[in-house]
Amino acid sequence: MKLVRYGKKGDEKPGMIDADGVLRDLSGHVKDIDGAHLGDAVLHALSKVKPDHLPEVKGNPRLGACVGNIGKFLCIGLNYSDHAAETGAAIPEHPILFFKANSAIVGPNDDVIMPRGSTHTDWEVELGVVIGKQCKYVSEANALDYVAGYCVVNDVSERHFQTQLTGQWTKGKSCDTFGPTGPWLVTRDEVDDVQNLAMSLDVNGKRMQTGNTNTMIFTVAQIIEHLSGLMTLYPGDVITTGTPPGVGMGIKPEPVYLKKGDVMELTIEGLGTQRQTVGEDA
Known part of the structure; x- marks a missing residue:
């Protein structure tokens, strides 16, 4: 579904x-x-x-985030081997975890608003994993049984806030509108192999990211096993699982960042497409 x-x-x-x-x-x-x-x-x-x-919904209504009242918004960083290579980062020994504030969550086609002072706002297409039942200390072997479904997430990031304002990455990840989620939640029975999904992101019609979940360092099952060993995961928690290469900060010779009026369009195979226009806070 x-x-x-x-x-x-x-x-x-x-x-x-x-x-x-x-x-x-x-x-x-x-x-x-x-x-x-x-x-x-x-x-x-x-x-x-x-x-x-069921009644047909007429017109073209706004789509909200595909999960309501999201509990925890858990994010895994540097989880694609080819993305780690473009940033020059070492392959992590364990999943890198940070949190995105729930106030960042918006619909898949809502505007992304750069905060005041932003000069390094970046894009990241990511696979979102939605937990369907409470889990603690689950094994890799049965971890996917706890998944309700999957969705597209744009882990929008302000790189200066993330790396230069002292502290955790959360500062650059949690700005308002920095978590477009959807368009829909695809139940796990419709995803044959979550570790083989093509994904892409365009900015102003130009392809910037091309990847596949088969280059994840830690699989979805391994991530759930790891996180559930640290904390209880509850229904409605969302886990974003990292991004493939092609982010703005990795462009050579000079990074490229978002500006007002830019349009991002991102897709994951079988999970739908998002489209956001970039604005800026007054």
Whole structure:
């Protein structure tokens, strides 16, 4: 299934994308697409709903983040071998973890707003993993059983804030609008091999990132095993899993960063496409 949330920010309704790409309203079957409704039992019940029996949503409504009331927004850094190479960084021994503030979360096509003083805002297409049931100390072998589904995330980053303001990467990752999530949550049964998904990102129509989840240093299952050994993961937690090469800071001979009016378009195979226009804070 492809599950969505649509409508005005803060007042989104649950929906489903049918086989023809038509948005259908799910309000009669579930209150929201959030942690309380991501368990196997609820998803199984929703899978039995016939899409053509659901009301069609007319027009072109805004899509919100595909998961509501996200609990933890956990991010893994330097998790693609080819991206680590372009930045000159050593391959990490363990997954690098940082957090993105929930106030960064926006819909997949909402504007990305650069904060005051930003000169180094960058793009990062990433695979998002949505936890469907509580897990602690899970093994790599059964880790994917705890996943509700997958989505596209743009881990927008202000590199100066991230590396020069002293402290953790979170400073450059948590600015408002720096976490576009969606367009939809694709349930795990529809993703045959999460470690073989093509991904790309364009800026103003120019291809900047091309990659595949098969170059991850730590697989999705290994990441869940590692994180669940550190903390309990709850339904509705989102994990972003790193980005392939082609980020602005890695461009030679001079890095390239976003500016007002730029348009980012990013896609992961089978998970949909995001499109954001860049603005700046007044």
